[in-house]
Structures are given as structure tokens and as C-alpha cells.
Amino acid sequence: MTKVAGWGREFRLWHYTVSYSQLLLRSIDINDSTKRIDLLFSNVERMQVSSEYNHLTIEEFASSTDPKLSELGLQVPKFGKIFLINGGPDFVTATHCQWHEDDGDARSPSKFGPLRGTD
Structure with a gap:
């Protein structure tokens, strides 16, 4: 497995949109x-x-043969990657994982563009 990112602070599920299949976690x-x-x-x-x-x-997951995949009951997706959260069992299967740090607050618009319901 390859570590993508990590923070020692609290995150919350902030927004999910079905139409664009985007998930936003915010700290x-x-x-x-x-x-x-x-x-x-x-x-x-x-x-x-x-x-x-x-x-x-x-x-x-760096390899489709990683034993943790079967341990968690996951299969390699046709498109995208599996991003494991805190070592599992939580995960997200998506094409991209990116983050941005700024001086915004809870109501400031996200750098990732207008996400409905996040101003």
C-alpha cells in the first residue's frame, strides 16, 4: 500500500453529490x-x-494482489482506485483523491468549485 496523505486532526463528511459522484471531507x-x-x-x-x-x-492499494483487498472483501475496480481510510474497513473507490489547505472557515467556498450546499 502507498500512503497518499495523513493528518492528525478531525475530519467530517461534509458533502456528497450523486450527480457528479464527488465526496468532500472537511477539517x-x-x-x-x-x-x-x-x-x-x-x-x-x-x-x-x-x-x-x-x-x-x-x-x-499499490497492487491488485494485496492480501488486504480480499481481507476487506474488495475487488479491484475497472476504473479508479481504492483509497483505504485509516487502515480500513472504511474506503472510497474513486478516480482521484486531492486536497487543499487554506484559511477558509465552515462557510467559505471550496477551492474545488461550487459544490452544491457548501456555498
């Missing part, structure tokens, strides 16, 4: 940092996620 930590982090998964095909995470580590 707003006003106590320890003025920075906001938006994490976007694009072209989501399948997911198993929680509404909140105390910390977040994203890993990508």
Missing part, C-alpha cells in the same frame, strides 16, 4: 489551527465512510 480545527483542509474524492464508484474521523490517513 476545520479552530482550536489548533486557522487552516481548513478540504479532501475531495472524484468519480466515486463505491464507498464505506463514517461521518467523523478523529484523524485521517489515506492509503492507495
Whole structure:
């Protein structure tokens, strides 16, 4: 497995849109940092996620023969990649995983464009 990113701060499921198959997780930590982090998964095909995470580590399966795939009951998708969240069992199958850090707050627009319901 290849580590994609990781943060030692709280993230919440912020937005999901079926029409564009986008999943947005957001971290707003006003106590320890003025920075906001938006994490976007694009072209989501399948997911198993929680509404909140105390910390977040994203890993990508590097091989279709990784034993953890069968352990979690997952199959390699035709399109996209499997992104494992905090070592599993949560995951997102999507084509892209990208993030952006800025000085925004909970109501500021996302760098990832107008996502309906996020201003």
C-alpha cells in the first residue's frame, strides 16, 4: 500500500453529490489551527465512510494482489482506485483523491468549485 496523505486532526463528511459522484471531507480545527483542509474524492464508484474521523490517513492499494483487498472483501475496480481510510474497513473507490489547505472557515467556498450546499 502507498500512503497518499495523513493528518492528525478531525475530519467530517461534509458533502456528497450523486450527480457528479464527488465526496468532500472537511477539517476545520479552530482550536489548533486557522487552516481548513478540504479532501475531495472524484468519480466515486463505491464507498464505506463514517461521518467523523478523529484523524485521517489515506492509503492507495499499490497492487491488485494485496492480501488486504480480499481481507476487506474488495475487488479491484475497472476504473479508479481504492483509497483505504485509516487502515480500513472504511474506503472510497474513486478516480482521484486531492486536497487543499487554506484559511477558509465552515462557510467559505471550496477551492474545488461550487459544490452544491457548501456555498
